[in-house]
Amino acid sequence: MATFQTLPGFREFYPDVLARRNHIFRLWRQTAHTFGFAEYDAPVLEPLELYKTKSGDEIEAQLFSFTDKGGREVALRPEMTPTVCRLVGDKAATLKRPIKWFSIAEFYRYERMQKGRGRCFFQFNADIFGEPGVEAETELIALLAQCLCSFGLTEHDFYIRLSDRNLWFYYLEALGLDEARVRGVLTAVDRYEKLGDDAFKAYAEQFGALSDELKGKILAFLQVKSLAALEATVAAVGGDKLAARLSDWRKLLGNLDAMGLSRFVEVDLGVVRGLAYYTGFVFEAFDRKGELRALAGGGRYDNLVGKLGYAELPAVGFAIGDMTFALLLEQRGLMPTLVQAPDVYAVIGGEKERLAAFADIHALRASGFRVDYPMKEIAFGKQFKAAAESGAKLALIYGGDELAKGVVKIRNLADRSELEVPKAQLHATVRDFLSHD
């Protein structure tokens, strides 16, 4: 057999697998609509420069990029954020605020395969543009939680870690660090969970070792796990900026509490989300057991629209990836078994009966019922077996006897009861049965 392999990291969706994907997308989409978000889509292929401008030249190593026949440097999209910034930036002057948008789209990254990570994947992306206050974060964190809860996940299955890059900035500034050193420390903070003390090695090489006192203050901040602890730590340092920022925290946590979402949200300054375009609150969702990679991540990026050449526009957004999410649902037994079953299955005697059946089959389909029948002439016994296996609720029997009498025999496949109805009443009878079921 000649074989063409699927490219590494790419996925093929056979019907049963696609059914699961569709189920996830359907609930995400439905949830976003209940929050008043509007759906958009955009090109899969973009100018390479779009991603270099946002993330730097090194990003190219992780992209599916090439030169097209017109000599353009292009890349398959690895994320939605720059694209949606362009969409919004182009029309910012005419869009009603706040701009609440979402998309469900496929992305491509040239990376090594791992559990929960492939070279192609889908993300649900939601963003709010034009709202500088914590109302935007409130709305997005609530949407994120609901996107997971819609599937039956609870606070025992996942949680959202909330942090703040501004707060880190103000805190480290107050401790006397300049901007370059602050970035160095944030990189270390990001890695601290994995590497422990080694996370500070890179910083020490660049700027010299931190004093014990300074490091102690950084570690204390990193380990803050509640608003109370945060207030206490900040009070020890003082400063107007920090105090003002704390009131944002109180407001955001108060909003989330009022929505009943406190049980999902944990203050955790250990999250700073690696690369640099985030400018304020950042958050990540994880499974409670800690067995999987992040389910979702997001934060505020007030400078990005401006950086891409448009008028400055505040923004907050997050994304949920489909792979880790599907793993979690399967682990928790929350992935339903989805079968595409017909409503009715026709059992057909011979050629004459088949022609009689076709009229009914097509009419029922035209009214929206799902109808299937065997394409070949096969024994009745086999047809009943096929009818049962198809998952249909009803079998319609077209045999010589029924044809002669001008009736159709309807068999309830669940309780095996049968009744004969005149052909004229078939549609109404099927409709009644299926609507009561």
Add this chain to the structure above:
RNA sequence: GCGGCCAUAGCUCAGCUGGUUAGAGCACAAGAUUGUGGAUCUUGGGGUCGCGGGUUCGAACCCCGUUGGCCGCCCCA
């Protein structure tokens, strides 16, 4: 980019220290069965043993390479 493990039918696997024509279960299809069910029985289609090379009288098995997969590191927008 780096490391560990793995690769036999559509799926799960067996295949003895290297020895005739590579097996089983499940799944699929046909028949028993020209009017009533997920059963049973019979039969069948399916494999260049991931690919290439080497060792050997002889390789699914041993050696080298390669491709792909799983897991981890780096990265994670």
